[in-house]
Amino acid sequence: MDFDLSDEQSLLKDSVSRWAANTYGTLDPLTAARTEPLGFPEARWSELADLGLLGLPFAEADGGFGGGPVEMLVVKEALGRVMAPEPYLASIILGGGALRLAGSADQKAALLPGLMDGTARLAFAHGEVQARYDLNDVATTARAVAGGFRLEGRKSVVLNADAARTLVVSARTSGARRDAAGITLFLLPADVPGVTVSAYPTQDGGRAGDVTLSEVFVPAHSMLGAPDAGLPVIERVVEGAIAALCAEAVGLMEALHGLTVEYLKTRKQFGVAIGSFQALQHKAVDMFVALEQARSMALYAGMMLEAEDDAERRAALSAAKVQINRSARLVGQTAVQLHGGIGMTMEYLGAHHFRRLAMIELMFGDTPYHQRRVVAAGGLVGAA
Structure with missing residues (x-):
């Protein structure tokens, strides 16, 4: 190939x-x-x-x-x-x-x-505080009224919510809170009455916001896709986001590894560059190996993103996220250890890479969550 x-x-x-x-x-x-x-x-x-x-x-x-x-x-x-x-x-x-x-x-x-x-600009307002990583857990409701729906609920940690002109909002039009069926997507202008966006900075220097919906009217033609069938769309959107995060993490790890190697070449101790110490060289190699493992799995995630078999695609994306999370933690923590105190100061660029990698590890599913998904799928297709 x-x-x-x-x-x-x-x-x-x-x-x-x-x-x-x-x-x-x-x-x-x-x-x-x-x-x-x-x-x-x-x-x-x-x-x-x-x-x-x-x-x-x-x-x-x-x-x-x-x-x-x-x-x-x-x-x-x-x-x-x-x-x-x-x-x-x-x-x-x-x-x-x-x-x-x-x-x-x-x-x-x-x-x-x-x-x-x-x-x-758009923002994807789906996650809720009680749902954690379960995409089917939607408590926000959409009540049918004349000409459309009334939305009521709250969405949490909506990325760049304050920059969006239009929100893609998920709401339950039927069924219980955790049912797979009954979720519908809507296109909602961010400035309509009843919509409140509480924005805040995130730990990695980005932006997010909580979106409160209070008796918000949305016309029927603003429904995105079929009624009660929003979950498969949500799953495909999140799978695309996971693949994108895998690629972003590879870029971050590559930059952080480069910063670390350069630091080892220039920082001196006992009159010599610390990069001449074999133990630290081994640590830098460990970072490189983890980076290349992540790169391979990011490519795999991209290859599998359009696979027609749902179970095969989900297992592949979860396996990729597991490896990305593991590599991100190893590269980030090792970089901090090799830099010493400067590695955690906000005046140093590498510390910002470390923070972003730590956030990516938790976005759209942490390592145990995706490990459970891979196990539930019986492992990757074709694996022994």
């Missing part, structure tokens, strides 16, 4: 990597970007639109570029390498993914042009 990038994919990688390095190559511009009201400069979001990255995953028939999983992984790895704060995961992969998978022709025509040119 050929794992080399095509000429077009190589050009995409060079383009986005160049933009990322020129924009966020050091800590100062990253810190300045995070102090913006929305947690990122809107001018930078427009630059991503000019590069074609915001339209990358959408079909050519809808005005996009028809990029697949490999193209998305190339982009997320490059953005992850510099911890670009723009809401690519929240708006394009999560919110945009739901619109791409379940949107009607009219909904796509209304929203995709703004989404792709950077003038509109």
